[in-house]
Amino acid sequence: MNPRQRPWDEIDTRLLDLLQADADQTLRALGDQVGLSPSAVQRRIAGYKAAGVLRTVAVVDAEAAPALAQALVLLALVEESFEHHRRLADRLRAHPAVQQCHALSGAWDYAVLLTARSIGDLRDLGNELFKGDDNIRRYDTMFVLDTVKSGAALPGELLLG
Known part of the structure; x- marks a missing residue:
């Protein structure tokens, strides 16, 4: 189901928090933290992306970059x-x-x-x-x-x- 068409639950909010902190976590690691199977996590992430709620980017830490x-x-x-x-x-x-x-x-x-x-x-x-x-x-x-x-x-x- 499209995340913009249904109310989000606690699992959605926790999963989005985890993804924003570290999007490189495995589906299994994410699932263990929110109580879902890896395939269920994958379906939710795909739904977020399809709805335009989530996109994946790399963030460069400005503090680690030289002379900015x-x-x-x-x-x-x-x-x-x-x-x-x-x-x-x-x-x-x-x-x-x-x-x-x-x-x-x-x-x-x-x-x-x-x-x-x-x-x-x-x-x-x-x-x-x-x-x-x-x-x-x-x-x-x-x-x-x-x-x-x-x-x-x-x-x-x-x-x-």
């Missing part, structure tokens, strides 16, 4: 039209140095996390992405000094339907 610098950039737009938002979002989505981009409520319209080899490269990247855009009223760049927590895992209990 990051900055959080806050953007405020001049005009709030759908077309301006779409063009900016498309440009940011396509740039490989943009690690995350979030549309915001309040005084700022976007928060953008950039990664580059150095502070100088981040400055140049900010100028490339934001300085020539007449629809960006203001942008503030804050360099990341230390990463306290980083991740993309969603807590399983929040996913329970």
Whole structure:
């Protein structure tokens, strides 16, 4: 059954937590932890993927990568039209140095996390992405000094339907 068409149970939330922590675990190891057979685990994972709930990617630990610098950039737009938002979002989505981009409520319209080899490269990247855009009223760049927590895992209990 499609996970988006049925309420999730405790096994779904636990299985998704386990997969987000380490997707390289064997089906048997996952099954032992949630009380299912390997084939039942495989069916659930296939259902998550078919429904677009889960995709498998490799995550590189930025702390382990050599000589990277990051900055959080806050953007405020001049005009709030759908077309301006779409063009900016498309440009940011396509740039490989943009690690995350979030549309915001309040005084700022976007928060953008950039990664580059150095502070100088981040400055140049900010100028490339934001300085020539007449629809960006203001942008503030804050360099990341230390990463306290980083991740993309969603807590399983929040996913329970």
